[in-house]
Amino acid sequence: MDVTDLSRRFAPSGLVVAGLGFLLTRFTVTLAAYDDPVRFVVGGLVPLALGLGLSAFGVALVVGDFDPAFARTVVAWCVGGATAMLVLVVLTLVGNGTNFAMEPMRSQTYLANFLIGGSVGGALTGVYAGRAARQRRELERQTGRLEMVTRLLRDEVLNAVTVIRGRAEVLRSTHDTDSAAAIERRTDDVATTVENVKHITRDGDALGALDAVRVVPCVRRAVETVRARYPDARVTLDVAVDDDVTVWANPLVEEAVVHLVENAVVYSEAATPLAEVRVTAGRSAVAVSVADDGPGLPERQQDLIEREAVATYADRETGFGLNLVRLLAGSYGGSLSATVDDGTTVTLTLRRADATADDGADALSRRRLALVVAASLAAGGVMGGVVQAAGGGVPIIGALYGATSESVGWVTHEFHSVVFGLTYAALLRAVPSTVDERVRDYGVAVGLAVALWLVAAGLVMPLWLRAVGVAAPLPNLTVATLxxxxxxxxxxxxxxRHGSRWLSE
Incomplete structure (x- = not known):
């Protein structure tokens, strides 16, 4: 398995929000034909800014490190808000006997503005609903921790106490040295269990609750433990990671690997059970994969792993070991996945402790999103100033959206800057880490700028202007715009670049 990272991947569903916000801005500035500045600002400029802001937010959903379920929730509420507002406005206009044929421009403007309001309101509601769902999942995980502690105490501590009590009675009457040794072992087991309970109940999402653990020695010890318990099994180990590589975990990570390997051996139907353990690493994560030749993981277990859920104490058939591994993976900020095909391959993926938070990640963290938006706004201001100083004009950009106005031109220009800035930040994630950092940062930016000059400014913009009735040379390539x-x-x-360094520090 080729492991790259643990970040959330791109969420294409965000394009629905981006497209909806962009399309609805088409008629938002037609009130610029009126001389009243208040009507222009309220009826044209504010809805334009809201619509383009919604579109930029949709792009951020695509490239940002958002949970796919969160993105889908926001998209659903955004579309629902626009649809509900459309139905309400149409019913209101029809009920009032509005003649669409007499005032088509104004009707389209009002409709677009209301739809933008519905879309923005729906998106905000979706953000709230997505956060509530995330909190609900966190509560479920906390409940899973408590269930696991209950099961651990009952299955491990009570059994150990029973053995200790029985051995103590034998020792009292016979002075048996074996009983004394058994009491010592089981007492150590109780102490270990209590220590493990501390790790299970601790919230591992905060790095302060975890330690940098060398993963390869843990896996080797886990494999040797299973080999000693099941001498008839064949357990192979393939390590493609340096021994010094560390992950965010706690001492229970070794026990988690023991459970994975032991499950592969125990549930095999072969005379000589086979378990193949492989350790691989990417720039931001390490994966421990355990493959077996058994009948395949039951659908119930597959469903729990896919939903990142933890079975309740009463659900005994799910298995204690895999339940514990599933819970620990979430506490470490990692993941657990399973593939069933002529056997089962279960993969525990852990965050590297020797990598930066965003190293190798495809999606952008929330802080990186805020940084790139701020940098894009500043860069857009610099570009607009240069173009205007060279004799060009930002207002012409507003004609793309219905009004040749300086204020509209600057709003739309900054919107374009933010969208292409997010594109730049996403492109950086695709560049191999072997490329020099300075060359990567400035090379991608200059390459994207030249591409935008050739395609967006040179071809798309003049074609768009001609489509809305504004004369423009084709291609429109000038030294000033370059x-x-x-x-x-x-x-x-x-x-x-400098903002990213500051965030890392």
Whole structure:
């Protein structure tokens, strides 16, 4: 298994929000034809900013480190809000006897503005609903911890106490040295169990609750433990990771690997059970995969792993070992996955402690998103100033959305800067880590700036302007716009690069 990272992958569903916000801005500035500045700001500029902001938020959902379930919730509420507002507005207009044919422009503007309001309101409701769902899942995980502690205490501590009591009675009457040794072992077991309960109940999402643990020695000891318990089994180990690689975990990680390997041996139907253990690493994670030749993991277990859920104490058939591993994986900020195909391969993926939080991640963390948005706004301001100083004009960008206005031009220009800034930050994640950091940061920015100059400014924009009735040369490639785009790229790369360093520190 080729492990890259543990971050959330891109969520394409966010494109629905981005597209909806973008399309609804088409008629938001048509009130600019009126001389009343208040009507222009309230009826045109504010809805335009809200719609483009919604579109940028949709792009952020795509490239950001958001839970896919959270993104889908926001998308559903956003579309639902727009649909509900559409039905309400149409019914209101029809009920009032509004003649769409007499005032089509104003009707379209009002409708678009209301739909933007419904979409933004729906998206905000979706954010709230997504956070509530995440809190509910966290409560379920906390309940799982308590259930696991209950089961551990009953199965381990009470059994150990029973053995200790029986051996103590034998020792009292016979002075048996074997009984004394058994009491000592079981007493140590009780102490270990109590220590494990401390780790289970601790919230591992905060790195302060975890330690940097060398994973390879833990896996080797776990494999040797299973080999000693089941001498008839064949347990192989393939390590493609340096011994010094560390992960965020606690002492229970070794016990977790023991349970995975032991399950592979115990549930095999072969005369000589086979368990193949493989350790691989990426830039931000390490994976421990255990493959067996058994009948395959039951659907109940597969469902629990897929939902990252923990079975209740009463659900005895799910197995204690895999339940414990599932709980620990979540506490470590890692993951547990299973593949069933001529046997079962269960993979425990853990965060590397010797990598930065965003190293190798495809998706952007919330702080990185905020950083790139701020850097993009600043870079857009620099570019606009350069273009205007060179004799160009930002207001013409507003014509793409219905009004040749300086305020509309700047709002839409900054929106474009944010969207392409998010694209830049996402492209950085695809560059191999072997590339020099400075070359990567500035090279991607300059390359993207030149591409935008050639395609967006040179071809798309003049074609779009011609489509809305504004004369424009094709292609529209000038030295002034090239200089503006290059200034945008260099400014964006510099601010994002230094901001990223500050976040890492």
């Amino acid at each position: 200089g503006g785009h290059l200034c945008w790229g260099v400014t964006l790369a510099g601010l994002y």
